[in-house]
Amino acid sequence: MEMSQYLEVFIEESKEHLQSCNDHLLELEKNPNNMDIINEIFRSAHTLKGMSATMGFDDLAKLTHQMENVLDGIRHQTISVTPDLLDIVLLAVEDLEEMVQSIASGGDGKRNVQEIVEKLKLIEKGQSPNEFEAHNEVAAAIAEASSDIFYDEFERTVIQQSQEQGYRTFEITVSLRSDCLLKAARVYMIFEVLEKIGEVIKSTPSVEELEEEKFDQSFTVTVVSTEEAEDIQKKIAKVSEVENVKVITVILPQSGSTYGQRVEKEDTESAELVDSKVDQSKIESAGNNKEKSQPKQQSGKAVNKTIRVNIERLDILLNLFEELVIDRGRLEQISSELNNQELQETVDRMSRTTGDLQNIILNMRMVPIETVFNRFPRMVRQLSRDLQKKINLDIIGAETELDRTVIDEIGDPLVHLIRNSLDHGIEAPDVRKSLGKPEEGTVILKAYHSGNHVFIEIEDDGAGINRDKVLKKALGNGIINEQIAETLSDQQVYELIFASGFSTADQISSVSGRGVGLDVVKNTIETLGGNVSVESVEGKGSRFLIQLPLTLSIISVMLVEIQKEKYAIPLSSIIETAIIRKDEILHAHNQKVIDFRGKIVPLLFLKDLFNVPVYKEENEYISLVIVRKGEKMAGLVVDSFIGQQEIVLKSFGNYLTNIFAIPGATILGDGQVALIVDCNALIK
Template identity: 40%
Template sequence: MSDLDMSQYLGIFLDEAEEQLQQLDEAVVQLEQTPDDQELLNTIFRAAHTLKGSSASMGFNRLATLTHRMESVLDSLRQGKLAVSREIIDILLASVDTLRALKDSIAAGKGEEGDVNEVVARLEAVLAGPAAPVANKAVANAELTLDDIEQNVIRAAEVKGFRAYEIRVQLEAGCQMKSARAYLVFNNLKELGEIIKSVPHTQDLEAEKFDDTFTLAFVSREDADTLANVVKSVSEIKDVLVRPIVLEEDQPAAARAGTAPGKPGVEAAGGKNGTTAPAGEHHVNQTVRVDVQRLENLMNLVGELVIDRTRLTEVGNGLKNRLGNEELLETLEEVSLHIGRITSDLQEEIMKARMFPIDQVFNRFPRMVRDLARKAGKEIDFIIEGRETELDRTVIEEIGDPLIHLLRNAIDHGIEEPEVRLRQGKPRHGTVRLKAFHQENQIVITVEDDGAGMDAEKIKAKAIARGLISPESAARLSRREALDLIFLPGLSTSDKVTDVSGRGVGMDIVRNHIEKINGTIDIRTTPGKGTCFTIKLPLTLAINRSLLVHVDGRVYAFPLANVVEIIDVTPDSIQHVHRQQVVVVRGRVLPLIYLGQALGLGTPIPAADTYAVVIVGLAEKQVGFIVDDLIGEQEIVIKSLGNFIGKIPGIAGATIMGDGSVALILDVRSLMNFVGEEADRELAS
């Protein structure tokens, strides 16, 4: 293939290779837990086979050679010549790692940099070693199962007028020349069509590594009776069963309910009295690859439409107030409403196009947890729930690293060694659970373990020893606040440094990443029982619902996800504790501050009979911000301030209002930190 052709198809090849490698990585780890899962083995084999074919067609010989050796090992596992073991799983995972390194090298424009000889030699050593004793495996595998490639061959044959059959042949008991009888069956059928698959494999039939039954997938233009008679013409044949193969999507619902994918249907499904689904009822979802930047551009354009929709509504209302209900204004209002509906629908569809299952992030973790657990000498059951939960692509990109740190900490800090767990009355296997689900307009991700838990007093002692906090400040901390100390840079609760943890980096990165995408993280822990980290994230970072307020003649937006409630307070209800304004709300003391003061505007709080207070919260912390006036809730398009302006304390971004003016979006965490620092300064003075 020429360089021009290579460049033309390289992007598609790399995308598909990444999908196949991710599938291999996940499925091989799963195979270690369920070694008898034949369908899982078929899935792994198909992924390796697909990658081999695409690599060979692109001229990447090292990739093709390694996947071909993997195929051989996997085929031996499928046929029962080898049994799944930890050593084989290790070799297969090492092969996947080597394949990924080759793929990354190709993506970087360096070609196939890397040596495959070592891992190929390990695979060949497995094939050359003594076969594992798996009793009667050939008979167990006599059931015909078709993979995707074989099903596609059958579909192509059916288009040309062929019919697909399952032919099950049973030889006489005590047949002395089983391989010869099988050969004659093959030879006789060869004149009438084509054999797609043999179970057991033809090599096992030739070596007589089967009992007295074998099964064929066969395509032919002949009918079932003719094929049965041809097979019966061979001597020492006890019985022959010929029945149509009905692929899953071609079956009626009733037949499909009891038939596994790629397996022959019952005879009635394809017989004279059987019914088939009308062609028009079958629907196949079609997909197309789209550059992520195009989705970003579409989202920006939709954002502009949302802004103009709001402006159009305001202009229409202004004209109506001036001119009354004139006919042209009624038409304008009708058109405005229609544009509003279309814009909302378009916005929703673009949002859905940007949504991806979180499975794309979760898939990488089973392998990581397995490797870390083996390295740490721990036994861990890793459970994933909510793989299908969808969230915005930009959020998915940011959440991977925090989850990696949390899982590593759960394995290294949380889960105890097996002997320690047994002494404590726990099972040897620790459990780490990763879960995702939707909650209102947020996505919630939890990382939970049943390990040692965290001790708030120990965390405070570590923080004091590292000089991160004074003993006086530590004494004033609540248990909740003491646990939050683990997010300080340089703090580690580990007593020893490993290559996984103990250096005091990681948890501060977790919080910084989560704050970057307007999320929150909370801790729930019980010493000796375990720890649960709860992450709450917005579904998207592009468009969000916010509460708009007036302060000092300007408009500001509180992200609605952070708004707990809105209350009115009177000046005489405001009290002072260490010169910090507070108000008592349902028995709870709430810090209070004028938003203009928190933003550094330098304007005093205006005199009023009552103040509107917006209570915002992060985890269990809550602060009340006094504002001049409430505008209301509105959907806003978030715009970055850009590199020239840079990061401004208290401000997360900006949005364009319906009248064309700019409103600033508030960074709630930064504002709450300001309140805490202000209280500390007042206390110190």
């Protein structure tokens, strides 16, 4: 049967269940006796096992099944929660994530999980996971002695459970006549007989190969049944063109009695799920099992109805809407030129409707930032162990939403900043104790909305930034000279850590010290139209502040004119506009500046920066757009203001690259192209 229609749902739900496992495992470490947490992890693992087996991803199902056994032992208090146990289970979840990612990328989801499965099995038996090498050899010997066909851990468990319930397992080797022309048809007829007498759990060669006739004359099928071997042999022998039928009883060692009692209620489900021939009834069965594992909704309680939509479809929808925005601008211009009352009313109504539509489309693309934040608790746990530090990560505002395009890019910069806080910021426990601080350091990851921006803060209560050490490193690396160093404020010194190749680490480690990281963070965030700054108090801690736009596709701008060309300056960068006289321009350090509300603001003549052809000379008044990047300001000199407008940002793609301070363009209502100005690139 064609399974592709279920694949997308399987991938999305698997990711959700794995994230749930991750989150709850970290909670379990803090509250090892909380049964609610253990039950949540068990439910996620159980559902994932059923889905994986139904879809035919055996390695996924095998590993999840063994993880489920360990969790069941914790539920029944036969296994204790320890850091070492959680290390193994988290490694298992990591393997599961890799397999799901492989499936999502078009792979087969296969991965060698034998080692981690054996470790989990030893934990289940109350042994040390370090014994898995010796145990693996014993298990292989048992399997080899029991049968000529190799059964993986999952299949052996099913056989053992079936034996405990009074079923028998048979290896049935069927040989077809040498003159058989339609081997696939005979295989189909044999499987019809087998499915009536029991449950098929393995086929050698696989069912797919048998259906494609990729075998000689014989094949072997393993079946669980209550019937006698002789009766099975007779029923298969009645199929036309079957030359010989050989039936062997398979007996594997019984599993422990406690284990058998615990999974007794799941035996039927397990047998169904490993059926190699996936058909519609199996999918429905798995769906029913999933429903049973979910807590029932209380009657009368509202249920949110959702539908999954591929992000590519939303991109197409947004592109179509962007064209609509361009046409809307054109209609507004035509309406104002014709001065027709009815047309004007219609256009105004359409503008309001498209404005509402725009909000809906952009909101559809908004994703909670928790999709990025979710990866950090496990990372912090592992790094704190590697660095031998005690660190607590507090996450605030994970429900804050950002456009999907921004979400995809922000993950790596945040990883760098958090690693930086863990390595450089938080001190070792003995050092913190000697300073009168708690042994456990705290890193706070916080996100919140403000205006048309999202702010992300990474704050730690560590050592802070050592001003003298930063200056010494910056001078040694040639980033600044001694004359400049003497004039820098504390804040300007702290900003030096974002310089390329800068690092304060005395030794290179696996965590940091190579001078790669914070400069990449700054460049990535500025490419997204945001900015990053740092505040610090030595001995108290540091705080990194990231400012990001809510969306990157449709933005509000101030349209300006320079000679005969039009430019768009994002409103998010603008403080205000002003008109000044020429004689108000001052000169300082070979730079034209103005006194703007008591601050010296440098002037940037866009006409000269962008080499705009001159058709008319300036008059005695100059139009200015005052823009800001962090604490820095500049005055952009233009010829005139056109007004505010919402525009669609169109990138140049691969046609034009590395154009200074021009990230893209937009099409205006009259069909003209206006270039968009990147204020962050202009202010250095």
